[in-house]
Amino acid sequence: MPVIAILIGLIAGLGVWGVLDQVQSRAIERIFGKELRARLDLRARESLLRFDQHMANYAATARLLANHRRLAQYLEPLFWFPEEDITPVVYKGFRPFWLPDFFDRNALLAPSYVLLIDTRGRVREVYQAVEQAMPADILTDAGQWIGDDEDVHAVLTRAGPAPFLIVSDRVEDASGYRMGHLVVVIPIDAAFLTAAEGTVSSDSSVVALVDADEQRILASNEPQSLLPGSLIEDWTAEYLVTLQSLPRYEASNWNMLFATFIPHRSVAKMSERVVDFERRQRLIAALAFIGVFTLLIYLVSVRLNKVLTRMSRFSQRALEIEQPGFKQGGNQLLLLEDWIQHFTNLVLRAREEMSLRHAHELRETEALKAAIMEASLDAIVTLSQRGQIIDYNPMARVMLRFTPADILAADFATQFLDPAEHAAFAAMLRDSTRRHGDAQAPFARGELQARRMDGSRFPVEMSIVPIDVDAERVYTLYIHDATKRKEAEREIKSLARFASESPNPILRVTGDGGIAYANAASLPLLAHWGGAPGERLPTPWIEEVRAALDNGNTSEHEDDQGGQIYSLLFVPVADPGYVNIYGRDITAVRRAEQESRQHQSELVHVCRLSTMGEVATGMAHELNQPLSAIVNYANGASRRLQNDSGDREALVDAMRHISSQAQRAGEIIRRLRALVGKQPPIRSVVDLNYLVREVCGFVEFEATRLDLQWQLALADGEIPVNVDLVQIEQVLLNLVRNAMDALEEQPADARRLEISTWVEDGWALVRIADNGPGIPPERMTHLFDPFFTTKESGMGMGLPISLTILENHEGTIWAESAPGRGSRFYVRLPVAASSIGDGMTDAAGPTAAQTAGDSSR
Numbered sequence: 001m002p003v004i005a006i007l008i009g010l011i012a013g014l015g016v017w018g019v020l021d022q023v024q025s026r027a028i029e030r031i032f033g034k035e036l037r038a039r040l041d042l043r044a045r046e047s048l049l050r051f052d053q054h055m056a057n058y059a060a061t062a063r064l065l066a067n068h069r070r071l072a073q074y075l076e077p078l079f080w081f082p083e084e085d086i087t088p089v090v091y092k093g094f095r096p097f098w099l100p101d102f103f104d105r106n107a108l109l110a111p112s113y114v115l116l117i118d119t120r121g122r123v124r125e126v127y128q129a130v131e132q133a134m135p136a137d138i139l140t141d142a143g144q145w146i147g148d149d150e151d152v153h154a155v156l157t158r159a160g161p162a163p164f165l166i167v168s169d170r171v172e173d174a175s176g177y178r179m180g181h182l183v184v185v186i187p188i189d190a191a192f193l194t195a196a197e198g199t200v201s202s203d204s205s206v207v208a209l210v211d212a213d214e215q216r217i218l219a220s221n222e223p224q225s226l227l228p229g230s231l232i233e234d235w236t237a238e239y240l241v242t243l244q245s246l247p248r249y250e251a252s253n254w255n256m257l258f259a260t261f262i263p264h265r266s267v268a269k270m271s272e273r274v275v276d277f278e279r280r281q282r283l284i285a286a287l288a289f290i291g292v293f294t295l296l297i298y299l300v301s302v303r304l305n306k307v308l309t310r311m312s313r314f315s316q317r318a319l320e321i322e323q324p325g326f327k328q329g330g331n332q333l334l335l336l337e338d339w340i341q342h343f344t345n346l347v348l349r350a351r352e353e354m355s356l357r358h359a360h361e362l363r364e365t366e367a368l369k370a371a372i373m374e375a376s377l378d379a380i381v382t383l384s385q386r387g388q389i390i391d392y393n394p395m396a397r398v399m400l401r402f403t404p405a406d407i408l409a410a411d412f413a414t415q416f417l418d419p420a421e422h423a424a425f426a427a428m429l430r431d432s433t434r435r436h437g438d439a440q441a442p443f444a445r446g447e448l449q450a451r452r453m454d455g456s457r458f459p460v461e462m463s464i465v466p467i468d469v470d471a472e473r474v475y476t477l478y479i480h481d482a483t484k485r486k487e488a489e490r491e492i493k494s495l496a497r498f499a500s501e502s503p504n505p506i507l508r509v510t511g512d513g514g515i516a517y518a519n520a521a522s523l524p525l526l527a528h529w530g531g532a533p534g535e536r537l538p539t540p541w542i543e544e545v546r547a548a549l550d551n552g553n554t555s556e557h558e559d560d561q562g563g564q565i566y567s568l569l570f571v572p573v574a575d576p577g578y579v580n581i582y583g584r585d586i587t588a589v590r591r592a593e594q595e596s597r598q599h600q601s602e603l604v605h606v607c608r609l610s611t612m613g614e615v616a617t618g619m620a621h622e623l624n625q626p627l628s629a630i631v632n633y634a635n636g637a638s639r640r641l642q643n644d645s646g647d648r649e650a651l652v653d654a655m656r657h658i659s660s661q662a663q664r665a666g667e668i669i670r671r672l673r674a675l676v677g678k679q680p681p682i683r684s685v686v687d688l689n690y691l692v693r694e695v696c697g698f699v700e701f702e703a704t705r706l707d708l709q710w711q712l713a714l715a716d717g718e719i720p721v722n723v724d725l726v727q728i729e730q731v732l733l734n735l736v737r738n739a740m741d742a743l744e745e746q747p748a749d750a751r752r753l754e755i756s757t758w759v760e761d762g763w764a765l766v767r768i769a770d771n772g773p774g775i776p777p778e779r780m781t782h783l784f785d786p787f788f789t790t791k792e793s794g795m796g797m798g799l800p801i802s803l804t805i806l807e808n809h810e811g812t813i814w815a816e817s818a819p820g821r822g823s824r825f826y827v828r829l830p831v832a833a834s835s836i837g838d839g840m841t842d843a844a845g846p847t848a849a850q851t852a853g854d855s856s857r
Helices: 002-066 069-075 136-140 190-197 264-319 324-328 332-375 394-400 412-416 419-435 483-501 520-529 539-551 587-614 616-643 648-676 688-698 700-705 725-743 798-808
Strands: 089-092 113-117 123-128 153-159 162-172 178-187 206-211 216-220 239-245 256-263 379-383 389-392 444-451 457-469 472-481 506-510 515-518 555-560 565-573 578-585 683-687 709-713 720-724 752-760 763-770 812-818 822-830
Touching (some): 002 153, 002 239, 002 256, 002 264, 069 162, 136 153, 190 206, 239 264, 256 264, 394 472, 419 444, 419 457, 506 520, 515 520, 539 565, 539 578, 616 648, 688 709, 688 763, 720 725, 725 763, 725 798, 725 822, 798 812
Parallel strands (some): 089 123, 709 752
Antiparallel strands (some): 113 123, 239 256, 379 472, 444 457, 506 515, 683 720, 752 763, 812 822
């Protein structure tokens, strides 16, 4: 029987392997063909992505250049005149001031040309980094490369047969005003494509740009092996060609394709290696299969003989009868069958009795198991030893999204795990078998990537418990969806990287001033303080940390280090008992503010001089009155002294008048010098009513000339405001003169001007109202725009400067108008802090009692 079993095993093994070999060969050829095509497509897509990313890097660098402070500083004072014939300025051999070296810093090839184009699309300046001059086609049509939107505009074009990448971006000042465009021109040649690819690929692939219409190679990263200008069909015998479109540059005036060339010899070598390997593996598998199959049948036959003998002896001992058939000959198998049948009936009766005893216990156990399975928040799946699903709880069906019909005899790993996780799952099954019976480590645990029936993937945490049931091992899988935990971990890691990647200083300080953490950007700040991570802050800052923890409020301070100024934000975190310090270098901001204040002061001074030029005649007439009175009194006193005809009282009275008129003239000159003189802004607490009276004194002569009727409705008492006296007088003088200019159009007997002051909710307000023609509604929206004026000789800067001055004083200005009935301008300033709460009574406006002292001129 063993010999026959060996022959049968050899014949059956050869037959089965012959069928499997044909099926396996076709399957391997089909899989290899698909895998090879997928790998080639993936290689081509990777090359295109690297090329597209390389061009995106140029676009990002062009944006950095267009928004760089050097270019803004260079163009801010520059005004291009609209000449018809323009010769661009060419920088050849050296880099201009406005072009920082960003390309070398970003590991990019330097562009051949960089252009500055004005707002009318004409080339003004050209930086030429190569010997060859810019192609005339690009220089002539430079205006068409400028995009209309605010994003970086990138386009592929050509000059003759050569392809170029042209990137443009708008150049704006700090206020968003467009000053021109920056255009970067980069030739797409072998060096550009080599830089885009990065390194030479292991399969000797070559990339190139191809003219889609002519199917001609324009440029390649290996021009010595793939000649530019040749046709693609000239290389199909030597290379496997993959063509891809450039979707981001479909707006280009040139239809181009991105080509990847892979030598046929590389593909052939790969195929030969796979075929040889597959043949060797197939031969080894055939020998192993036939040997194992033959050995299995042989062992089964030997084992069957032994089992029959043992069964016969066991039956004899169990039934306690003799076996004459074995000694006298006969059909031992039939005799053994009768004994086994009788013995089986006895076993069945015993088993039935045992089943009845344990039926109740089994029902209770099943009910408890069902309750646990139903209530579990995790998926529970039971697998057979072959990995097939034999049981599951409702949460498994919800989590994996299957129906009972979908998983009938289904393999769990194939159906619900990512293919890449099959090996890890098999290792977990083996690990669970090894741990079986170990009370210290009873479970095999791990994280895998699961897959639902709809194809969606999600991470899971899985533990496997092997269970032996009726001499057969099953595996119970406990599956927990780890999606939310993974998302939380990613968020925590992202937040943890935030501090270390921040370009601004970030420190974490304990309650006693110890530096628990400091990112790299904070090292210069710590060096100035003479400290380091692990040490303590300087004493003044330790006090600020303690104060922040005590009151629980965020505070901000500035640290002037001479060359640099830092803004430090102290944020207390009460529960752990530490303070986060967020630093920011505001040196440039403070310098810009200082320069802005200086420029504003100069502009205010120029506007003040312009205003004084308009009131010069009135001031001269007003100054002439006290001087004439002084001369008259002096002449009269002199004549009386000469004639000895005046008494002492008359002479003293004349001297008193002379002194009074001299003081009046001096006061006029003082006001004039204070208004015209150029001096740094100095704020002090002054009475707003006093400023209004001073301004009325400036325009007294002109009001008399216009026969103007005006009223002063000033609030009772003083209205203290903390302001620069000269600047606020300039604002009020400008508004009063604008009202007088508007009243010149009215009849002489109908010109009325009213100036009112009052206090409301901690604000000091001034209203200047006239009954002139008013302001048309279409001009109200542009009233405070620079250089907008309705006067023939006006500059259009009075109201914008007034608005700037009031905003610097934390105040504001606005206007109301009724066409045909006049206009009203309102000025609002904060009342000085020292006066708030000192018994001052706010009022909504001037009352009748406050107008009792009004004067008319």
